Amino acid sequence: MPVFGTLVVVGPGLIGSSVLRRAKARGDLAQRLIAVDSSEQVCARVRELGIADEATTDITTAVAQADCVMLCVPVGAMGAVAATVVPAMKSGAVLTDVGSTKVSVIEAITPSLRADIAYVPAHPMAGTEFSGPDAGLANLFEDRWCLLTPLACTTAQSLHDIRSLWERCGARLREMTPSHHDRVCAIVSHLPHLLAFTICGTADHLAAETRSEVLDFAASGFRDFTRIAASDPIMWRDIFLANKTALLEMLGRFMEDAKAMGRAIEEDDTAYIVSRIEEGRAIRKSLQENRQA
Numbered sequence: 551m552p553v554f555g556t557l558v559v560v561g562p563g564l565i566g567s568s569v570l571r572r573a574k575a576r577g578d579l580a581q582r583l584i585a586v587d588s589s590e591q592v593c594a595r596v597r598e599l600g601i602a603d604e605a606t607t608d609i610t611t612a613v614a615q616a617d618c619v620m621l622c623v624p625v626g627a628m629g630a631v632a633a634t635v636v637p638a639m640k641s642g643a644v645l646t647d648v649g650s651t652k653v654s655v656i657e658a659i660t661p662s663l664r665a666d667i668a669y670v671p672a673h674p675m676a677g678t679e680f681s682g683p684d685a686g687l688a689n690l691f692e693d694r695w696c697l698l699t700p701l702a703c704t705t706a707q708s709l710h711d712i713r714s715l716w717e718r719c720g721a722r723l724r725e726m727t728p729s730h731h732d733r734v735c736a737i738v739s740h741l742p743h744l745l746a747f748t749i750c751g752t753a754d755h756l757a758a759e760t761r762s763e764v765l766d767f768a769a770s771g772f773r774d775f776t777r778i779a780a781s782d783p784i785m786w787r788d789i790f791l792a793n794k795t796a797l798l799e800m801l802g803r804f805m806e807d808a809k810a811m812g813r814a815i816e817e818d819d820t821a822y823i824v825s826r827i828e829e830g831r832a833i834r835k836s837l838q839e840n841r842q843a
């Protein structure tokens with residue numbers, strides 16, 4: 551039995567097209583799949599890939615047919631998209647989103663909400679450095695966490711249905727408050743991206759200044775940073791600005807710890823250096839045991 555009659559995915563990029571692929575592959579997420587994108591090129595590609603029953607730029611006509619609308623656009627676009635989508639939705643339908651930040655997305659969407667539309671904010675903690683409809687994978691969410699931040703306007707039925715949808719995508723589910731979500735993601739996702747973009751920039755500037763070949767020797771350690779540094783600039787600009795408070799708090803904590811490591815190196819404090827490295831190794835091991843690495 552499908553969770554929804556018609557599921558409309560707005561923004562069938564990496565995340566949206568992964569949901570569509572999973573829905574096509576299983577057949578029990580929704581009876582009918584509609585992809586909506588502001589780009590006609592993206593819609594044409596979705597049609598070629600055959601991952602939706604319909605792909606259109608006509609957002610209001612599409613969402614009027616939806617039992618569930620899933621917003622998969624960059625977090626900075628969520629408010630404007632919701633302002634167009636919500637008035638056109640039919641009574642009793644469910645609105646959900648996959649944004650990487652929750653407080654700002656909820657604040658942006660809330661002014662458009664209606665009493666007869668249930669809203670379930672969600673965030674699948676899975677992705678890659680690639681974007682667009684070609685980047686999606688039917689198994690992207692397998693064994694990954696999907697974080698849900700239910701609100702007063704999240705009915706029990708809508709929460710149950712969105713939980714079922716993500717379970718059928720293979721995800722593990724956890725519920726938390728939006729502000730807790732943003733602090734957690736600031737440290738495990740947003741700060742690592744900030745560090746990756748920064749270290750690549752620093753190495754690149756050094757190479758330019760010294761006209762040297764430093765980057766030619768960027769083999770394994772540095773290469774691992776370059777994977778996430780290849781991520782989409784618009785998506786990450788939006789996330790950094792949307793989660794400013796939590797991200798700056800984590801950046802401050804990180805800078806204190808990095809300075810402490812610097813002092814330990816300066817002072818040949820071997821015990822401190824070893825204990826921090828051992829902490830890092832223990833975290834990697836626990837992720838592996840939890841099948842997250």
Ligand SMILES: NC(=O)c1ccc[n+]([C@@H]2O[C@H](COP(=O)([O-])OP(=O)(O)OC[C@H]3O[C@@H](n4cnc5c(N)ncnc54)[C@H](O)[C@@H]3O)[C@@H](O)[C@H]2O)c1
Pocket residue numbers: 560561562563564565566586587588589592622623624625627631648649650651673674675676677678679680681682683782785789
């Ligand atoms: N990439 C990840 O690793 C990841 C993981 C979890 C959640 N997210 C979140 O999912 C969302 C989508 O990320 P993605 O990586 O799939 O992005 P993406 O760039 O692959 O896809 C976004 C799509 O939205 C479309 N779009 C943009 N503005 C639009 C608008 N106003 N109306 C209609 N369509 C519009 C774009 O044309 C594009 O096709 C973001 O909110 C992001 O924070 C991303």
Ligand SMILES: O=C(O)C(=O)C[C@]1(C(=O)O)C=C[C@@H](O)C=C1
Pocket residue numbers: 649650674675676677678679738739740778781
């Ligand atoms: O694996 C990656 O490349 C990702 O960037 C995925 C990642 C993450 O940082 O873990 C990125 C943003 C999301 O909101 C969720 C997942």
